[in-house]
Amino acid sequence: MYSLLADLSIVEVSSFVASPTAGLYCAQMGAEVIRVDQIGGGLDYDRYMRTAQGRSLAWENLNRAKKSVALDLKSPEGRELCVELACATGQLITNLPEKSFLSHAAVSVGRPDMVSVRIMGWHDGRQAMDFTVHAASGYPLMTGPAEWDQDTAPPVNQVLPAWDFITGAYCAFALMAALHHRAATGEGSEVRVPLGNVAMGTVANSGAMAEMLYRGADRPRLGNAIWGALGRDFVSRDGKGFMVAVLTPNQWNALVEAFGVAEPIAALEAETGVRFANSDHNRFVHREALFDIVQSAAARQDYAALAERMAAAGATFEHYRTMHEASTDPVLVDENPLFGPSPANPSGLSYPAPRSFANLPGRDAGDPEAAPYLGQHSEEVLAERLGLSSGAIGDLVDRGIVARSDEHDFTPREARAR
Amino acid sequence: MYSLLADLSIVEVSSFVASPTAGLYCAQMGAEVIRVDQIGGGLDYDRYMRTAQGRSLAWENLNRAKKSVALDLKSPEGRELCVELACATGQLITNLPEKSFLSHAAVSVGRPDMVSVRIMGWHDGRQAMDFTVHAASGYPLMTGPAEWDQDTAPPVNQVLPAWDFITGAYCAFALMAALHHRAATGEGSEVRVPLGNVAMGTVANSGAMAEMLYRGADRPRLGNAIWGALGRDFVSRDGKGFMVAVLTPNQWNALVEAFGVAEPIAALEAETGVRFANSDHNRFVHREALFDIVQSAAARQDYAALAERMAAAGATFEHYRTMHEASTDPVLVDENPLFGPSPANPSGLSYPAPRSFANLPGRDAGDPEAAPYLGQHSEEVLAERLGLSSGAIGDLVDRGIVARSDEHDFTPREARAR
Numbered sequence: 001m002y003s004l005l006a007d008l009s010i011v012e013v014s015s016f017v018a019s020p021t022a023g024l025y026c027a028q029m030g031a032e033v034i035r036v037d038q039i040g041g042g043l044d045y046d047r048y049m050r051t052a053q054g055r056s057l058a059w060e061n062l063n064r065a066k067k068s069v070a071l072d073l074k075s076p077e078g079r080e081l082c083v084e085l086a087c088a089t090g091q092l093i094t095n096l097p098e099k100s101f102l103s104h105a106a107v108s109v110g111r112p113d114m115v116s117v118r119i120m121g122w123h124d125g126r127q128a129m130d131f132t133v134h135a136a137s138g139y140p141l142m143t144g145p146a147e148w149d150q151d152t153a154p155p156v157n158q159v160l161p162a163w164d165f166i167t168g169a170y171c172a173f174a175l176m177a178a179l180h181h182r183a184a185t186g187e188g189s190e191v192r193v194p195l196g197n198v199a200m201g202t203v204a205n206s207g208a209m210a211e212m213l214y215r216g217a218d219r220p221r222l223g224n225a226i227w228g229a230l231g232r233d234f235v236s237r238d239g240k241g242f243m244v245a246v247l248t249p250n251q252w253n254a255l256v257e258a259f260g261v262a263e264p265i266a267a268l269e270a271e272t273g274v275r276f277a278n279s280d281h282n283r284f285v286h287r288e289a290l291f292d293i294v295q296s297a298a299a300r301q302d303y304a305a306l307a308e309r310m311a312a313a314g315a316t317f318e319h320y321r322t323m324h325e326a327s328t329d330p331v332l333v334d335e336n337p338l339f340g341p342s343p344a345n346p347s348g349l350s351y352p353a354p355r356s357f358a359n360l361p362g363r364d365a366g367d368p369e370a371a372p373y374l375g376q377h378s379e380e381v382l383a384e385r386l387g388l389s390s391g392a393i394g395d396l397v398d399r400g401i402v403a404r405s406d407e408h409d410f411t412p413r414e415a416r417a418r
Numbered sequence: 419m420y421s422l423l424a425d426l427s428i429v430e431v432s433s434f435v436a437s438p439t440a441g442l443y444c445a446q447m448g449a450e451v452i453r454v455d456q457i458g459g460g461l462d463y464d465r466y467m468r469t470a471q472g473r474s475l476a477w478e479n480l481n482r483a484k485k486s487v488a489l490d491l492k493s494p495e496g497r498e499l500c501v502e503l504a505c506a507t508g509q510l511i512t513n514l515p516e517k518s519f520l521s522h523a524a525v526s527v528g529r530p531d532m533v534s535v536r537i538m539g540w541h542d543g544r545q546a547m548d549f550t551v552h553a554a555s556g557y558p559l560m561t562g563p564a565e566w567d568q569d570t571a572p573p574v575n576q577v578l579p580a581w582d583f584i585t586g587a588y589c590a591f592a593l594m595a596a597l598h599h600r601a602a603t604g605e606g607s608e609v610r611v612p613l614g615n616v617a618m619g620t621v622a623n624s625g626a627m628a629e630m631l632y633r634g635a636d637r638p639r640l641g642n643a644i645w646g647a648l649g650r651d652f653v654s655r656d657g658k659g660f661m662v663a664v665l666t667p668n669q670w671n672a673l674v675e676a677f678g679v680a681e682p683i684a685a686l687e688a689e690t691g692v693r694f695a696n697s698d699h700n701r702f703v704h705r706e707a708l709f710d711i712v713q714s715a716a717a718r719q720d721y722a723a724l725a726e727r728m729a730a731a732g733a734t735f736e737h738y739r740t741m742h743e744a745s746t747d748p749v750l751v752d753e754n755p756l757f758g759p760s761p762a763n764p765s766g767l768s769y770p771a772p773r774s775f776a777n778l779p780g781r782d783a784g785d786p787e788a789a790p791y792l793g794q795h796s797e798e799v800l801a802e803r804l805g806l807s808s809g810a811i812g813d814l815v816d817r818g819i820v821a822r823s824d825e826h827d828f829t830p831r832e833a834r835a836r
Contacts, residue, residue, distance in 0.1 A: 003599075004595040004596055004598060004599040004607065005595055005598060005599070007602055008598070016665070017624070021623065024623060025588065025591060026595075029592075029595045043665065043666050046697075046698060046699065047625075047646060047647075047698070048629075048645055048646020048647070048698070048699075048702065049625060049626075049628070049629035049632060049633070049646065050646075050699070051632065056625070057625040057628040057629050057632060058624065058625030058629075058646075059625070060625065060628070061622060061623050061624065061625040061627075061628060062623060062624070062625065064623075104779075117776075121734075123754050123755060123756060123777075124749070124753075124754075126729075127732070127733075127734040128734065128736070129663045129665070129734055131644060131649055131661050131663045132661050132662075132663055132734055132735060132736035133736065134661075135651070135660065135661040135736040135737065135738045135739070136736045136737075136738075136739055136744055136747075136750060137578075137739075137741070137744055138739055138740050138741025138742070138743065138744040138745070139576075139577050139578050139741070140738055141738055141739070141740050141741070142577045142740075142741060143561075143574065143575075143576065143577050144562060144574060145572070145574075154563070154642075154651070154659070155642065155651055155659055155661075155738045156561065156562060156563075156574060156642070157561075157641075157642040157651070157661070158557075158561065158576060158578070158580070159557050159560045159561050159640075159645070160555075160557050160576070160580055160620070160624075161624075162576070162578055162580035162583070162584070165580070165584045165620055165624075166580070166583045166584050166587055167775075169584055169587035169588040169590075169591055170443065170587040170590075170591075170775055170776070171776075172587075172588075172591040173443060173587055173588075173590040173591040173594060174447075174774075174775075174776045176591060176594030176595060176597075176598060177422040177423055177444075177447045177594060178422055179594075179598065180422060180423060180426070180594060180597065180598070181421075181422040181423070183601060184425055189422065189778055189781075190778060190779050190780065191776045191777075191778055192776065192777050192778070192779065193775055193776045193777075194756075194775075194777075196750070197754070197756045197775050197777075198775045200744070200750050200751070200754065200756060200772075201756055201772045201773075201774075201775045202578070202583055203741065203744065203745065204479060204757070204770070204771070204772040205439065205442060205479050205480060205482075205772060206435070206476065206479065206480070206578075206579075206583075207465075207467060207474070207475040207476035207477070207478065207479040207480065208467075208741060208745075209479075209741075209744075209745040209751075209769065209770070210467070210475040210478070210479060210765075210767065210769050211466075211467035211475050211476075212741050212742040212744075212745040212746075213745055213746070213767075213769045214467060214469065214475060214767060214769075215467070215742075216742075217742055218740045218741055218742040219741065222577075223575075224572075224573065224574070224575040226549060227466055227577070228465060228466020228467065228468075228476075229465075229466070231549055233553070233572070233573055233575070241553075241572070241573055242553065243549050243550050243552075243553040243573075243575070244550075245547045245549045245550055247434070247461065247547070248461050274832075278831065278832075279464075279831055279832050280464060280465070280466070280831075281464065281466075281468070281830075281831070281832055282832065284466065311544075314545070315545075316539075316545040316546065316547055316550055317550060318546070318550035318551065318553040318554045319553065319554075320553045320554075320558055320559055320573045321553070321554055321555075321556055321559070322556050322559050322560075322636045323555070323556025323557070323559070323560060323621065323626060323627075323630050323636055323637065324556070324630040324633075324634075324635055324636040325556065326554055326555055326556040326618070326621065326627075326630075327556070327621065327626075327627045327630040327631055328630075328631070329554075331542070332554065332614070332618050333618070333627075335542075336541050336542075336615070336618065337541060338541060338612075338615045338618060338619055339622070347628075349628065349631075349632060351627065351628050351631045351632075352622070352627070353622070354618075354619045354622040354623060355619075356592075356619075357585075357588055357592075357611050357612075357615050357616045357619045358535075358588070358589075358592045358609050358610065358611045359541075359609075359610050359611075359612075359615075360607055360608060360609055360610070361522075361608050361610065362608065363607075412699075413696065413697055413698075413699070414692075414696075414697050414699055414700065
């Protein structure tokens with residue numbers, strides 16, 4: 001953990017992926033992130049993958065390095081504590097609806113400098129999740145094999161919840177932008193980020209919306225090929241699949257050299273009357289012929305030899321891994337300073353723990369911290385932030401408004417529900 | 419455009435998607451973002467989709483609301499101007515390699531408070547792009563129809579360059595975090611964000627890496643089904659595909675009500691001995707039986723009626739659109755305050771222009787601004803930032819070190835290369 005945000009405290013009232021991710025990025029930069037949950041766990045406390053004991057490995061990784069406060073958020077008293085905590089802290093990240101008890105108006109009473117960041121569904125208040133905004137965006141009907149018939153091809157959903165992760169990072173940015181503004185002016189901010197607008201805004205920012213309107217029609221299906229440039233998956237003699245991307249003159253020269261295809265390329269240039277070295281456009285238009293040339297060359301060698309040649313030539317490539325292979329890849333994990341030693345995770349399992357995506361040369365990256373047990377910091381936070389005495393907290397615990405750590409008091413949801 | 423970052427200036431030396439996106443998000447929040455490019459355009463100046471004239475709609479949207487300075491970055495003098503500009507400004511976003519002329523050391527000479535954010539390929543210096551880190555991550559081999567044989571299924575690439583967009587948003591956050599630290603301590607920061615680490619870190623943050631290691635094997639292929647919960651695409655009687663997501667008790671109750679399937683669900687609960695209302699786990703384990711029940715009900719009604727029932731019941735759903743349909747959808751675009759009137763785009767085309775993903779109630783969102791012509795602000799920026807006289811700038815222009823706006827001086831790359 002770096003300490004860029006060491007003086008910053010944030011209350012996070014979250015579930016699922018986008019909202020916890022925003023808090024996670026701040027925590028990995030040194031902020032104190034206090035996640036407040038329903039006693040027994042919120043909607044995401046049991047998200048797959050779960051261990052045999054029922055501990056969620058998703059929750060344990062999305063809430064790394066945070067503190068946990070457990071309150072009965074169904075009770076007026078628990079809600080009031082949550083509102084007071086957010087207000088006293090001055091910074092809030094949440095995905096609760098604006099119409100919930102945790103509105104910006106509620107948390108900014110007497111506190112005009114309050115900064116809240118709220119993740120919503122659609123701009124008009126309709127519900128949305130990553131899966132549904134993706135369906136609306138158009139991407140699933142552009143994904144999948146090129147040979148599928150355009151008119152009957154089924155949608156192909158993404159396994160990576162990309163909209164959640166873009167939204168999480170964007171919300172961390174928006175929070176910091178609002179804090180920057182507060183530092184300059186003293187003003188608070190209410191920031192709302194609809195997940196649906198992250199998707200539609202990205203379609204627009206990427207140029208794809210302008211493309212659709214300019215063409216007046218959808219883009220043809222491209223399968224695994226890169227749009228508007230040269231790149232695709234190829235297969236080596238020993239059956240290993242790999243991706244090669246060519247978007248610069250250097251990448252083109254590397255491709256020609258690595259695959260030893262200068263001759264057939266020259267023949268194709270003579271035949272077509274175009275030059276490939278300096279034009280994405282020409283490489284894209286003639287991609288099928290170029291793909292054939294590269295695939296023919298790829299099929300004559302094993303991957304290890306090809307990879308050596310591509311690396312030496314300076315090509316941009318990567319072989320396809322399964323996720324288990326990626327997770328056990330020495331270069332990607334063991335030798336990667338992104339990962340540190342396993343802290344004591346709530347699951348009791350040990351595995352490589354990620355630091356922040358960013359690294360800062362000359363600064364101590366520290367070791368990754370574990371996610372909390374649910375309620376582990378209830379007493380500490382209520383005492384420090386709201387000035388509650390241990391007697392008052394004990395009373396709240398006795399009355400079921402506050403809960404302490406579930407380290408020794410955990411039951412999976414199915415057992416709790418019975 | 420909001421004005422949260424109105425007092426902030428950033429020099430961006432960028433190409434492709436991740437790095438320009440980081441600058442774009444800052445510009446949409448009111449920062450002055452000065453993009454510096456090679457005269458005639460950098461590596462991404464011709465990225466598809468291009469208009470008949472050859473103007474890139476990708477570039478025009480990824481560089482909205484920025485200023486443009488065009489320099490000969492192949493010449494020592496142009497490079498020196500770029501370094502001076504970054505140093506004088508104090509904030510830099512770039513994807514040039516650390517070993518280029520634009521190292522952190524170079525731009526922080528005499529300026530210990532310099533903040534630079536550098537997007538890299540892999541952590542170990544190997545090249546990477548969205549397409550290649552995705553191949554490494556494991557997602558492409560988890561994507562695609564469930565019925566494909568696990569051992570022979572081809573990779574399915576993503577059309578959305580998700581890693582680029584997550585990286586862009588994260589870099590905007592990391593920049594603001596470093597500025598927050600500088601405001602508190604006076605210290606500058608060198609921030610490096612490897613695209614590959616955004617991918618591997620996300621695999622870890624999502625819990626998927628822990629999942630792979632805990633299971634000791636890959637996740638089975640799920641096609642369009644949601645992992646660990648209930649959700650999939652269904653098809654209505656009139657052939658319309660739609661996605662439904664059920665991850666909460668409310669979403670479950672809405673599904674049962676909207677599709678009128680209380681009876682078969684009760685029968686399935688009796689048969690299996692489990693309750694579905696409060697358990698993602700139970701709904702996931704019995705998903706095939708549940709999918710059959712929902713699909714049977716879906717097939718009996720047209721989508722319009724189903725959508726009305728789902729909306730009334732409070733289900734989370736969305737029908738699949740092609741991207742052209744999404745881009746012309748009145749609710750998603752015309753009636754969405756995300757989009758404003760078209761500014762005067764370099765392409766000469768008019769189309770809805772996005773604001774920031776975030777909206778801030780009570781603050782003026784302003785109208786979206788256009789991307790610059792290449793070099794449009796060369797003179798203004800060199801005069802203001804480096805104090806160059808108009809005579810000195812004229813001399814630099816005459817010698818080809820600096821270029822002015824390409825509004826009337828644009829030729830597509832293929833024509834330039836000849």
